[in-house]
Amino acid sequence: MKKRVKIGQSIVFILVAMYSVISLYPLIWAILQSFKTEGEFLNSIWSLPTSLSFSNYETAFQKGNLSEYFWNTVRNTAATLVVDLVFITLAGFAFAKMRMKFKKGLYGLILINLLIPTPIILLPMYLLVLDLNIQNTLAAIVFPYYQGFAPLGLILITNYFRNIPDEVIESARIDGCNTAQILIKMIVPLAMPILSTLMVLGGMSAWNEFMWALISISDSSQYTLSVGISTLNDKTSILGYTPVFAALSVSAIVFIIIYLLAQRAFVQSITAGAVKG
Secondary structure, three states: OHHHHHHHHHHHHHHHHHHHHHHHHHHHHHHHHHOOOHHHHHHOOOOOOOOOOOHHHHHHHHOOOHHHHHHHHHHHHHHHHHHHHHHHHHHHHHHHHOOOOOHHHHHHHHHHHHHOOHHHHHHHHHHHHHHHOOOOOHHHHHHHHHHHHHHHHHHHHHHHHHOOOHHHHHHHHHOOOOHHHHHHHHHHHHOHHHHHHHHHHHHHHHHHOOHHHHHHOOOHHHOOHHHHHHHHHHHHHHHOOHHHHHHHHHHHHHHHHHHHHOHHHHHHHHHOOOOOO
């Protein structure tokens, strides 16, 4: 019996290891190409770089406007996270812990967005942005990003809030706390694991978003990383291929580091509420 268990564990380990290698290989390959000279890359895309040269990163930032794209993306992502976390937290608390008419209907209406394919709503959103005359502004990016992430975020945080005992809220009311105080001083601290998870998921979505940024931004000085890097492909005859890999590596590594820092809270939020009692 123990031998069978060990064999099963070994098989699972091998499968997980294979999956990890397959998942990480494209990223590792791109990073390796970013350290090559243009000649080394054109000579062989499978060979290792002869030295760790950061000249491609300098080219990407200086000649490829990567620094401008990077800070545009940081600004957009930070603003999106503020909007996401504030509105989703308020809505999740209302749906989980407050009594109101038509609550189930409103909740279902918001979740319907999950059934609507993104390409279908791109044109209506773009026409709305044009009518409001907010093209190439932060608002034109942030609120469509929020609209896309809100249904999933609302499901996660509402279910998390439902697992918080009502007795905690009632005891706070007896002590004289109003709804705002309960939310800020009690619920939010208890919800830090799920808020960290939403920060990672929402931030990753905003950081990597391409389609809406490509449609809604016409000013090249407002390009995000995803759109800016796509334009670098048109400049390979000038910059070369290896600076493009440097730009891709920067875009990927930044959020990998953020995820690793928030990994513990991410796992806690997933397991929270899995076992009751």
